[in-house]
Amino acid sequence: MADHQSSRTYDLSPSVTSALGAAYDNMLQSLDYEGTEFLRYALACDLMKAAFAGERDPHRLRERAITFVQKCLHPPRLVPNG
Secondary structure, three states: OOOOOOOOOOOOOHHHHHHHHHHHHHHHHHOOOOOOHHHHHHHHHHHHHHHHOOOOOHHHHHHHHHHHHHHHHOOOOOOOOO
16 A cells, blocks of 8 residues: 655755744734734744745745734634625
8 A cells, every 4th residue: 555645855944944933933022912822833834834835035934924913813704695
């Protein structure tokens, strides 16, 4: 039977992990509160997803973090069907 697990490995350079950490830490420091554990986890996952997809720019990672948290804290309202 074939192994269905991916053999792909993700290797992020020290500069990328530094940019990820800076975007994550900066976002958490800018919040008025610590945020929930789930929000912190979800933010970390979203930033890692961007890095694995090839994003390397620290400013874009920070902007992505801001956008992600804003969407989490202020999700769009659902409009009921008429």
